[in-house]
Amino acid sequence: MTTGTVKWFNAGLRIEGSAVLSFAPHVRFRFDDTRKAWVVLAPERLLLPDDQAVEILRLIDGERDVDAIIDELASRFETPRDVIAGDVLPMLQDLVDKKVLRQ
Secondary structure, three states, X not given: OOOOOOEEEXXXXXXXXXXXXXXXXXXXXXXXXXXXXXXXXXXXXEEOOOHHHHHHHOOOXXXXXXXXXXXXXXXXXXXXXXXXXXXXXHXXXXXXXXXXXXX
16 A cells, blocks of 8 residues: 655655566666675676665566655664654665666
8 A cells, every 4th residue: 555655866766666676677676695795796796785774675576656765664674664764765866876786
């Protein structure tokens, strides 16, 4: 259940609550057995997301919109939606700007 639409603005590019995000074709998000950690692999890049980022990234499936991701996390962690949105939106916007995620 979506309780509200959220928006995040940055340098002209805008992530809205209705945006459905997916990993860019050249990017892989997976658990690395050697490192025993989740990693984001891109050409000439390796990102090691922290636990909070992993929880968010695991919900990026190309089907769920940003509002649904925020709602899921707010419910899962029993945290106010606006607090979750304050963490999720800037992170997703940064990854879109870096072309790790796409709309």
